[in-house]
Amino acid sequence: MNHNNKSPFRGLGLEICANSIESAIAAEKGGADRIELCANLGEGGTTPSYGQIKWCMENLGLEVWPLIRPRGGDFLYTDAEFECLLEDISFCKQIGCHGIVTGILDKDGNVDETRCRQIIAMASPMPVAFHRAFDMSQNLKESLEAIIALGFVRILTSGGKANAEIGTNEIAQLVLQANGRIEIMPGAGINSDNLLEIAKITGARCFHTTAKDKFASKMIFQNAIGKMGNKDSDEFSYDQTDLDKVKVLKETLNSL
Template identity: 40%
Template sequence: MTVIVEVCIDSIQSLPIAQRAGADRIELCSSLKLGGLTPSAGTLYQAIKQAHVPIYSIIRPREGDFVYTGEEAEVMLKDIATARQAGGHGVVIGALHADGSLHLDLLDAMLKEAGGMGVTFHRAFDHCADPMTALDAILARPTIERVLTSGGATTAAQGKTQLKTWVEYTRHTSLRIMPGAGITVTNAADIIDHTGARDIHLSARTTRPSSAHTKPTVAMGEEDESGYPITDPILVKAVKQAVAHLN
């Protein structure tokens, strides 16, 4: 079975780079430095127009935890509707209660709004107080195709033992466990080989220098503005090659 390499991007400039480098699927975000937030409608429509691989839009209205207010839930449902109306292939979702359990009512509402699109449950899973109970609840919702997770660790390499347990637990179901967080050229093959997963998720970011001819004297945020993040095609190609022999 082919190993699917998913690349997360947060700009329209990164889309053709990731595609040419061999990305099999795109997770479309904004603000990857914040863990990935919902992309703008303009970015979403333009990406879908240009894409020749599936585009999954993350639905995350803000940085921080995954415990959402009623107003934030409404925003998320509207963003899912926008992704569906734009012709997106799927959405990447997740929501929790304050006690670390899945917010099943909101999850079901989001699945209903997705209306047949593909669905990934994102790394809110790694914030669950009882991952096995959460995994059983996700398995009971077969429209969810995969879970993006680091195995509850800081990186997927550190969590690979737990990832293997979850891959084996879901092996005879339609749900796929997708390792993500800290995926590099040097560890991708080992993670796939150890866990038995058939999807892998990475950002493969580098920094592109600013094209401005003047140096900004006023900061627009907390980050260095001498450049901006963009997909590195060399890293994407290298990970594709690293896992190709495992197909």
Template identity: 40%
Template structure:
């Protein structure tokens, strides 16, 4: 197994230029830039990506995820992913993180192959959609076959610590053909044991804490987040009946 005295690469999940600056200053090797981290990470704006790329001293992998919820996308959502990928790579992203499943929880090999081909020769990283795959060993084989660079995974468990045994199995199965990057709940308290137990050569960390810009106060009672969509697999979608009923109510 890899010893903790060996250099382990550290990737930090970030959502702002301020996050990137902190990660770089504290010794991170690269960052994964996302929007909507409270929703598990979404595609960031081009403006944010360009700002970060202009100032970052370390490589920036950019998230491709068009909405919250699951990872089975309709035609327009996937087309948007490809458009975003082209634009983000054109402005200098060091690679992309993505994940596409079908309704049975299998890797969507055809669409994943498109993303990998579009990203090459830069890294194409399959994110934690992998942890929701119905058969992860088979999913890993698919990702190897299509040429994916790296998989971010907690070993199919809520945290990498809980999934350490499966992470070991995945690293053995990969046999150097694809990188396995543990992520999910990795902290200063457990990172050394995860590295020792799995033999991984890189880790993905959040290392985050709540922050407040002070502008909203505490007395308004106004909620900026719709808490129905913060947890679980649901995402916000416009309901035709609600639109029709509301318009009808003022146009009758």
């Protein structure tokens, strides 16, 4: 089944950055309109597994937009990494994802227009959003025009700042510059305490957040000595989208 949908939300929209199947389920139950499905939030998000993408497409009713990012770190990729990225996009198109989220820069911090054209072509007719690689570009105004010209449908941004609350004025300027040609979606550090203020200042219509909390493991036996991650990590807790936080965010948006 093809779930492609190029039209932006009517009214206000809530996108949850879901780092697992359970996070995706919580996002849907909480009333989110869309998920950006990813893995490895600690690295800013990387491509989720084929199994996760397929499960969400087959079992959830909200829009599923997988993040296509082959690794953490910067957004300058080798030929092999770019080939992998295109293969992931092809898979998402084959199973009917609503869209994908990605982005590539060149070594000078400009949008890599050559590779982005290949991405848009590979994804078509599936829509493509540009993630916060935008915030790492050297000139946001120029990058915005390049991304619009390439055919992306949305940009996730903190206004080039550490989080969207700090970057509200910059996001507001981007919304004005975009002038309806592309959706500008604030993200990074958005919560129920600052959502209304960010919405009012920026004039944005859709908002992105993890709505996450730390969940304790249900394991009865716990080996406190062995470590799967770094030495300071807690192996018996994990970050996951919180259903109640999603509900509050959605209710807050609905109050506008």
